[in-house]
Amino acid sequence: xxxxxxxxxxxxxxxxxxxxxAYAVNQVWNYCNGLQRDIESRYRSGAPKRKWPSYxxxxxxxxxxxxxxxxxxxxxxxxxxxxxxxxDKKRRSLKFRTSAGSxxxxxxxxxxxxxxxxNGNSITYLGKCFRYFGSRRRKLPESAKGGAFVEDARGRWYxxxxxxxxxxxxxxxxxxxxxxxxxxxxxxxxGTVVPALQHYRRYEAALGIAQRANNKNRxxxxxxxxxxxxxxxxxxxxxxxSRENSLIVVGNVNSTQMAKTRMAKSVLDAAWxxxxxxxxxxxxxxxxxxxxxxESFTSQTCSCCGTIPDSxxxxxGALGIRHWKCDGCGTDHDRDVNAAVNILNVALSAKRRGxxxxxxxxxxxx
Numbered sequence: 001x002x003x004x005x006x007x008x009x010x011x012x013x014x015x016x017x018x019x020x021x022a023y024a025v026n027q028v029w030n031y032c033n034g035l036q037r038d039i040e041s042r043y044r045s046g047a048p049k050r051k052w053p054s055y056x057x058x059x060x061x062x063x064x065x066x067x068x069x070x071x072x073x074x075x076x077x078x079x080x081x082x083x084x085x086x087x088d089k090k091r092r093s094l095k096f097r098t099s100a101g102s103x104x105x106x107x108x109x110x111x112x113x114x115x116x117x118x119n120g121n122s123i124t125y126l127g128k129c130f131r132y133f134g135s136r137r138r139k140l141p142e143s144a145k146g147g148a149f150v151e152d153a154r155g156r157w158y159x160x161x162x163x164x165x166x167x168x169x170x171x172x173x174x175x176x177x178x179x180x181x182x183x184x185x186x187x188x189x190x191g192t193v194v195p196a197l198q199h200y201r202r203y204e205a206a207l208g209i210a211q212r213a214n215n216k217n218r219x220x221x222x223x224x225x226x227x228x229x230x231x232x233x234x235x236x237x238x239x240x241x242s243r244e245n246s247l248i249v250v251g252n253v254n255s256t257q258m259a260k261t262r263m264a265k266s267v268l269d270a271a272w273x274x275x276x277x278x279x280x281x282x283x284x285x286x287x288x289x290x291x292x293x294x295e296s297f298t299s300q301t302c303s304c305c306g307t308i309p310d311s312x313x314x315x316x317g318a319l320g321i322r323h324w325k326c327d328g329c330g331t332d333h334d335r336d337v338n339a340a341v342n343i344l345n346v347a348l349s350a351k352r353r354g355x356x357x358x359x360x361x362x363x364x365x366x
């Protein structure tokens with residue numbers, strides 16, 4: 001498994017050098033993107049269809065450019081690889097990287113292990129030494145591979161290393177279903193609640209003041225604070241869940257579609273996608289099973305008798321109903337806990353059906 005170790009560059013004087021490298025990176029990226037767009041435009045104008053240039057084509061076309069633009073040849077290869085992979089994923093040409101102006105693309109300078117040297121709390125790249133924070137708190141393993149220099153919206157630079165780690169952390173014994181929400185970020189089957197701290201809402205007034213004053217630096221600072229607080233909260237919650245459980249089941253709530261509704265601010269502030277992504281890779285490190293299931297009717301179905309009674313909350317108009325009583329068995333339900341239990345039951349029933357079918361096939365074969 002590959003993790004990213006991120007350290008902040010110490011020297012503010014390094015910004016000028018790194019931005020010069022980032023400018024050269026943008027030229028290589030834009031060159032590759034220009035070739036791709038030229039092929040697509042020719043095809044749309046009626047010319048015979050041509051094969052898209054591959055990663056190796058881009059490498060051959062940019063060969064010898066390292067001396068002219070002041071970049072390492074391996075860095076140019078990394079740019080070509082990233083462009084080729086991103087283009088194949090999107091199945092079309094990409095955006096050009098802007099090097100100046102208010103819409104300037106954030107700096108990105110990839111490198112391979114062979115093109116950098118690490119010594120203590122510093123990294124040497126293209127003959128320049130860059131010192132960074134955090135080497136004592138989080139020591140960089142010798143297994144570190146390539147990485148990249150990256151820039152944030154405030155103009156601060158970081159160096160990222162790709163580190164291969166083993167998936168041998170202790171596995172928990174529990175099994176948990178998770179219902180995602182807005183008033184509470186997540187509700188677990190045992191009734192444990194991960195609160196929705198609503199970081200954006202907390203700083204919304206201060207952000208509005210800064211925006212009306214057109215204080216761009218202050219706006220960036222507030223956005224960075226919101227992002228860091230949200231990420232810290234999610235990391236702590238997902239680490240605890242993945243550490244204590246061997247089976248983690250989450251509903252397939254579609255945050256992209258809900259972000260198009262009037263609840264967009266709250267949905268984006270909850271960061272469900274980031275929550276699920278962190279759970280997935282942390283579960284893999286703890287050798288736990290992570291499953292996403294269809295959560296349809298999980299709020300309406302009674303987790304005790306398995307029916308959908310008339311008393312259960314249905315539709316958007318019933319979102320305010322947080323507690324209800326089943327007409328069939330008389331069980332009192334907390335809406336979110338009941339949904340979390342049903343989400344877990346969906347995964348367990350699917351696993352049982354899979355095990356039964358495998359046993360049936362093996363018995364038949366015997």
